[in-house]
Amino acid sequence: MRATLRWAHSDLRTHRGEALFLVLATAGIVASLLLATALFGYATNPWQRVFTQARGAHVWLHTAPSAPAGKLASLDGVEYVAGPYPTASAALASRGTRASVELRGTAERPAVDRPLLTSGRWLDASAPDGVVLESRLARALLAGPGDTLTLPGTGRSLTVLGVADSAEPRYRPGEQPGLVWALPSAVPDPGGQVIGLRLTDPDDTDYAVQRAVTLLGSGAVSEVSTWQQARAEAQGDNRLLGQVLGLFGIGALVAAGLAVHGAIGTRIRGHLRDISVLKAIGFTPGQVVRVFLLQHIAYALLGAAAAATLAQLLGSRIPGRLGDAIGVWQGLPGHTTALVAVPVAAVLFIGATTGLAAWRAGRVPPVPVPRPAAGPRPRTPGAAGPLSGAARWALAARVPPALVLGWHRTSTRRLRSLATITRLALPLLLIVVAMSAWTTIDRFHRSPERIGLPAALTVHADSGLADRDARALLERDPQVVAAHPGVELAALVPGQTATIALRGLGVDGDPYPYTLAEGRPARAEDEAVAGQGLLDLLDVRVGDWVRMTVGDQPQILHIVGRSIEPENAGRVISTSLDTLRENDPELAPTLYQVRLEPGADPGEVAARLTAAGQGHLDVHTVTNPADGLSPLRAVVAGLIVVLALIGLIELLTAIGGTVREGERDLLALKAVGLSPRQITAITVTATAGTALAAALIATVLGAPLARWLIDAQGASSGIGAGIATVPSPALLTLFALAAVTGAAALAALPAARAARRRLADTLSAVT
Structure with a gap:
């Protein structure tokens, strides 16, 4: 043992730089893998925790007020029906910030998809104008319990009683309205109702949606959302970060293993005489192998232990999302297991590659073999x-x-x-x-604009402002290049198992500049471009015709191009506003996609447009993924x-x-x-x-x-x-x-x- 330690110490003194780099590289690899594990846990657990504790619904159906929701309880596979709850679309304003919301009337706290209060209290009949906000909406409005919210254009005000987490799709400016729970009396003119279904088998979600829509009638269902969509949206970019870290961590681990293998092989070739001497004085082949194996496992252990210690002690102090992810991950049940398993797996992999290379050292004969004689042709020096x-x-x-x-x-x-x-x-x-x-x-x-975001602002105008006046008001700003009118509708796909976004943007004389990755722009009537998510959902390709249902009206479109769609998981089909007006001539624009001059600050332009609109415009900057x-x-x-x-x-x-x-x-x-x-x-x-x-x-x-x-x-x-x-x-x-x-x-x-x-x-x- 003493001779083994002396050999290892001598080799360490000779290759100190290489040993240091190996320790640092191992620490970096293990840190990357631990961060990937933390991000995967952070991406999945918060939503899953809320869904489990709230007994979340697997399906939410937005229907007309007259839809017979009571029939859904008789469907096979439906464990519980939540609602129906009356709903109304509205806009809330607080501290100069506006947000589109869905007011949901509920007399008592729901038993299914039960909101989890994070602050304040639940609705109370003694406060008829009190509301509870979904947590992301509350952050967007900078509102908390005790604050007062206004409904622009109505003269009404609401008081925030509490803030709650929900497993439903969360608020996204310009895309998904925020959820506001209120007493039924605070929703005076409901435009629809929402029904939640908790299923006995979540894997049968698509089939349950299809049967529910068939029972109610496709014309009665305006929108469908499922728990898979809500989970995917909640995971967002955290899962992508985890995938990137995991991919690079595994790749770096393989590269490090190969580097160690090559280092040991080269060292063996350079120390054949020394190894022969070791064997001549009594070292067995197993002892020679252990010299190299234990030495490099010690380096790997040192690096892995350093990475695990730093991740545990300092990981939650990293600023931003990575620190938040590690903080949440440290509170998960499997945290300790992962903290041990990941470094151990990395060390075992490096040990395996080390063992393969060190095995060659054990085969070195105890008597040095003379170099082969040179061939008949003289070798050139060097x-x-x-x-x-x-x-x-x-x-x-x-x-x-x-x-x-x-x-x-x-x-x-x-x-x-x-x-x-x-x-x-x-x-x-x-x-x-x-x-x-x-x-x-x-x-x-x-x-x-290269990733499907040519517009910097999304503007919603209320019904009191005509289309011509709204466009003139928007294009009056000196930094606005164009304001494309449009409308976004929820459409049911064939089979009625999911909801997609149907967009009509731009007019024939001024088409919207979609970013295409395949095919061509939509020019003629009934032509459209679609996102990758929609093509995958419907199992169609560019060149196919698709049929969807908006309310009780069918819409048939020819997909002539694939657009880059960063919103709604790509489940978007887009055409011109004029094409949608073929089915509904009275269809009026509900939003405007505003393009700005290069270098313009979207925040400053949004503030100017909001002030110029005098309460008639709801302006949001487009979120860049x-x-x-x-x-x-x-x-x-x-x-x-x-x-x-x-x-x-x-x-x-x-x-x-x-x-x-x-x-x-x-x-x-x-x-x-x-x-x-x-x-x-x-x-x-x-x-x-x-x-x-x-x-x-x-x-x-x-x-x-x-x-x-x-x-x-x-x-x-x-x-x-x-x-x-x-x-x-x-x-x-x-x-x-x-x-x-x-x-x-x-x-x-x-x-x-x-x-x-x-x-x-x-x-x-x-x-």
């Missing part, structure tokens, strides 16, 4: 074999011998060089993918650092192996007249050539892989493929040059030291 025709031509063309011999040394050791290039290319490839993710997010921020991905930039930067550390480990290994293998040629190179600087250039050229080949592979394969991964994620989220942006050729070229230059700089110092070694030292190293 090269691994006879010079190739290209190398001889380069020497004849007076290319510096150091460059020729350095490149030839790499090219002739094909299997070994290919393994080194592959191990180095993997972290570089992942860096290219990470750079592509950064570039895509940056494009989202700089050019929102990239805003929720802002934490991903810091994550990507951290992952690039971790991957760079792994690449650095592989480079140090390659440099050490090249220097040691060049020691036996040192005497010959000096004998033929090469100076120490030229001998140094041989090693530097060999290392730079390896880095250049790895960088070329990483850039050639990394860019299409990144595009495929990003587009696959966009398609799975409903936004659709076509959103990926890879780094520019200039940036990729700069990245490759940086990798090659860094590799050459790292190799320069150890190569120079080796070239200046005394002849006696060199002779002892090769004997």
Whole structure:
């Protein structure tokens, strides 16, 4: 044991930098995997907790007031019917902020989908104008218990009694109205009613919706929402962050394992004589294997323990969403198990790769095997074999011998060089993918029109303002380019199992500029473009005809293009307002999509339009989905650092192996007249050539892989493929040059030291 420890201590002193980088890389990998686990838990648990505690409904149906809701209780699979509750659409204002809401009348606290109070109290008959707000709506209105809300244009006011969490779809400005619970007397003119269904088998949701709509009649049902939609919306970008972290964490773990495997293999080749001596003095093959195995497992354990400790002690203090995610995750039941399992799994993987490489050390014979004699053809000093025709031509063309011999040394050791290039290319490839993710997010921020958001503002006008007057008022602002009138309707898909958004935006003379990833714009009557989420939901493609139902009126549209749709999970079909007026000539615009001049501040323009509208306009800035991905930039930067550390480990290994293998040629190179600087250039050229080949592979394969991964994620989220942006050729070229230059700089110092070694030292190293 003492000899084993002395050997490990000696090896650590010799390779302190490599050991440090391995510990840091392991810490970064484990931290990435722990953050991914935390984000997955954070994405799923809050909504699931609310849904379970509130006994949430699996289906919500918005119907006409006359719909016979009592019949739904007789359906097979329906455990409980909540409601019907009278509803009315309204707008609430507080502290200069307006929000579209759904007033829901309920005499008592519901038993199914029971709102969970977070502050204040529930409705009370002694306060007829009291309301309870859904928590996200309360945050948007900056309102809490005791505050007074106004209903613009009515002269009424409401008092906030409490704030509650709900498992239903949450408030999204311009997309989903906020939920407000009130006494039935506070909903004087209900325009509809809402019914909740709790099912015995949640997996039968689609079938239950279809039967419920058939029973009530499709004309009586205006909107359907399910628990799957609410869960997906609540998870939002947190799940995407978790997927990105998990993907890169696993990729970095594989790269680190390969780097450790290569480092041990190179070290074994460089210490064959020492290992033979160990066996000669009594070390068994198992003891030799354990020396390498325990040493690298100790490095991995140190890094994994450091990452787990920091995540536990300081993770919740990270500002922003990551800190919130870790704080919530630390309170989950499986937190302790994950905190132990993830580091242990990482250490076991590194241990497995270490064991495979260390096994070769156990096979080294106790008596050094003499080097094979040279073949009949003389070997060129500094090269691994006879010079190739290209190398001889380069020497004849007076290319510096150091460059020729350095490149030839790499090219002739094909299997070994290919393994080194592959191990180095993997972290570089992942860096290219990470750079592509950064570039895509940056494009989202700089050019929102490229991801389906050409409009910066969404404006809702009340019924007291005519369409012509509303457009004139909006286009009067000097920074408004265009105000496209439109309407958004809830439509039932064929089979009546889900609700989609049917939009009519723009008119024939002034079409709305949709962002298309496939097909062409809708020009003729009955033509439309659709999001990826809708195509997947209906299992249709561009070129197909689809039929949907709006109220009791069918609408048949020809899909001629696929648009990038970041809203409503891509379950959107869009056409012109004139096309929708073919079925309903009296259809009037209810919203306006406002495009602004480049550089205009949407917040300032929104404030001016709100003031100019004198209470008739409800103006919202369009939410950019990239805003929720802002934490991903810091994550990507951290992952690039971790991957760079792994690449650095592989480079140090390659440099050490090249220097040691060049020691036996040192005497010959000096004998033929090469100076120490030229001998140094041989090693530097060999290392730079390896880095250049790895960088070329990483850039050639990394860019299409990144595009495929990003587009696959966009398609799975409903936004659709076509959103990926890879780094520019200039940036990729700069990245490759940086990798090659860094590799050459790292190799320069150890190569120079080796070239200046005394002849006696060199002779002892090769004997």
